[in-house]
Amino acid sequence: MKFRSLVAAAALMLAQMGAMPASAQKADNILRWASNAPLTTVDPYFNYHREAIILDGQLVWDTLIYKPAEGPYEPLLATSWKWIDNTTIEFKLRKDVTWHDGKPFTIADAVYTFNYVSDPKNGVNVQSNVNWIAGAEAADDETLRLTLKKPFPAALEYVSTLLPIVPEGFYGDKGVAGSNGRLVGTGPYEIKEFVPGSTIRLAAFNGYFDGSPKGKPTFAGVVYRNIPDTSTQIAELLSGGIDWIWRVQPDQAKSLAGMPGIKTLSDETMRISFLSMNLRDMEGGNPLQDIRVRQAIAWAIDRNEIVKQVIGTGSNVINSPCFRTQFGCVKDVNEIGYDPEKARALLAEAGYPNGLSLKMVSYENREWVEALSGYLAAVGIKLDVSVLDYKTARDRVVNNQANLMMGNWGSYSINDVSALLNNFFTMSPDDQARDQTVADALLAAAQTADPEARMKDYDYAVRRIAGELYWYPLWTHPTTYAFNADLDFRSFPDENPRFFLDRWTNR
C-alpha cells in the first residue's frame, strides 16, 4: 500500500504540470462531488455512510428542526416545539410543505417515520440513533407528540440531524426505500437517478417551501459519485470531472494546494482520536491494570509533535476525552505532557524496568499508528500492532484480545458527550474500563433533562476517565477538502458539508 501511495504521489506530481480543472459544471450550475462510500441504498436510515446523511438526509429529506452551525435550533418541517415533560416532546408541523411529487406533507408522514424507524424489527442500521424513541402519535392534525422510552436530553440533537421525515408507507412491507412508488422527499433537491453503489443525481426542487433555513436550492443539480480510490478522485478533480472531494491525505493536499484552479481547506472536526486502555483481566495478566503503566504510556507520547509532523493542519491535541463544543465536555482535566524519562521511571516503579510488550489494535491511519508506536518503543514499550478495519478491530476489543486500542469516534455529529462516552463506558461490550461509577454517572446524565444535574454527572465521568487514564485523549481529526476554486464552500466541525449553503461564484 505504501508503494502504491508513492506511485500515486508521483502520478499526482506529473499531473500537476499544467493541469487546469475544467468548469463545465459551473456553467451548468451543477455540483459534482465524489467520495469513497458506496451508497447501496438511497435513504439515510439504512446506510452506514456519512455521505448518505449529507446527500439524502440534508438535500433530499428534511428534519423537523434545523441545527445551524452555531446558535439555537431553527424551525424546519416543524414551526415550534416544546418539552411537555422529561419523556414527551410536541412539535407543531408546517402545513405549506409538499413532497417532490406534489402531494402535501402531513402529520401522518412524521408519525409513520418515527414509528417505523424506532421499531427494532425494522433494523435501522444505527440503533442508538432511534432506540430511545417509544413512539409517535398525532395529538391533532398539526401536533406531533414524540414519546421517549426514558428521559433522553440529546433527543433534539438527533431529531435535528439524523432523523429526516420520509413519506408514509415509504418502506413498504419489505423495508425497501421508495417501495411505495414514492422515492420523494421534502428537501431542496429531488432524486433524478440512483444507481446503487455508484451514482446519485439530484435536481433542484423548484417547489421547495419558503422560509426554510436551508434556503432555496443554489445549484441546478448535485451529482454524487462513488470513486473508491483517492488518487482517482484527485485525477477527476484535476481533469474537471468532479468539483469537490474530501478526506484528502496531507501529502496530497500539499501537492494540490499549489495548483491553479484548485483550493484546499483543512479544518478541525468533532472526530477525536484516543488510546483506549483495556483494564479487564487477561490471560497471563494485564499490566494496564496498574495505573503507573497507563501513565507511562501517556507520558511517553509526544502528541504535539505527532500533530505537527504527521497529522498536519486542522488537528489539535486534546486533554479531555471529548470534543470541546459537546455538552458535558469538561475541559480543565489533568494535562499530561511529553516526558520519556518520567515514563521510564513509572515503568520501573511498576516493575517493568526493561520495558514490556503489549498488543494494540487500531483502525486509524497507519502512519499515525506508527508514529505513536515509535514513541512507546523509545521508552521500552513494544507494541504488537494490528491495523484493521473498524469491525475487526472492535471484535478484538470486545473479545478481550488487545491491551490497547487506538481508535476514533465522530459522535455521529451529535454535540453531546452522550453520543461518545455512553458508547464506550456504560458496561457495553465496548467498555474496556468496566468502572461502574463512570457508567452510573453517564447513564444518569443521559436520563435527565436538567442541564445542571447532567453537567455534574459528566463532570465526574469525564474527569475520572481522564484522571484514571481509561482513555488517553490524543487529538482531533482534521478533514482536508479539495475543490474547484470557483466553488464557494464552507466547512463545519461536525463533518457535515452543508451543500445547500454553497454556490458557484462569478457565474
Next chain:
Amino acid sequence: MLRFIIRRTFVGVLVLVAVAVITFALTNTAVDPAQAIAGDSATADDVRAIRELYGFDRPILVQFGAWFGRAIEGDLGESYRQKRPVIDVVTERLPVTMTLGISAFLLAILVAIPLGILAGLRPNSWLDRLALGFAVLGQAIPNFWFALIGIVIFGVKLRLLPVSGSDSWKNFVLPSMALAYYAMPTLMRLTRAGIIDTLQSDFIRTARAKGLRPHTVVLKHALRNAILPLVSVSAVQLGMMLGGSVVLETIFAMHGIGYLAWESITMSDPPVVQAVVLIIAAFYVVLTVLADIANAWLDPRLRAR
C-alpha cells in the same frame, strides 16, 4: 467425444458444489449474519430477535440446505444491506465486468498472439528481443501503476479519455489496456514457445518439403499445434478477467462484480459475497470445460485420457 463432454461437465458441477459448500461455510463463520444485520450498536436482544427472524439459529447444515436448494432454482437470497434479491444486485454489475473482461481479453489476444508468432518465427532476432522485453515489462509493471500513469497521461494531461466511470466506451479503453497488458506476457510467451517447438517438428519439415507456402505452414499447421496450451491458459485468463479485477475496478471507479465483492465483504453482506464467488467459480468452470472440449477437438488423443 460425448462421453468426454459428459465426464468433464460432471466434474465441473462437482467443483461448483464444493465451492458453494466452502463459500457458505467461510462466510457464515467469518461473519455473524445476525450481528451484521443488526449493526454494531444493537443490543444482545436485538441480535437475538434478528437471529430468530432470519432463521440463523438453525443448524448450519439446515441453513446451507435451504440456501443451496434455493440457489439451484436461481434464488441466491436477499442482500442484507440493499434488501433486494442478490441476483438483481449481481446482474446489474455484470455488464461492466463482462465488457471490461471481454474487451481486455480480445485486446490481449490480438496483440499477444501475432507478437508471439513473429517472435517464434525469428528466435533471438531484434524483434524477438523486443517482444520479450515487452512481455517482461508487462509482467513486472503492477497493473495499478500502469493504470495510474494512463490516467495521468490520457485523462488529466491530454484529456482524451475519461478518468473513471463506465458511462461510455471511452471509459473502457484505459482499464482494458491495463488489464490486457497484465495477461499479454503469458499468452505471448506461450505462443512463441509453441511456435518454436512446432516449427522443429517432422510434420512441419514435411509440409515445407511439399512446397507449401510459408504462411500456410505457420498459420495452418504450426499454429494449430502451438495453440493447444494457449487454449487452456486463455480460458484461465478470461475467467480471471470476467471475475472482475478488484484493483482496476477500484482505481477506475467501475462498479463491476470485482468491486462488488470487496464492497460486500467490507459491509458484511454474506449473501452477495457467496453469490459473487459462486458466479466467478461458474465462469472458471464453464471456461475450463469449454477449453478441455476445444483441446480434445484439436487433439483427439486427449479424448481417451
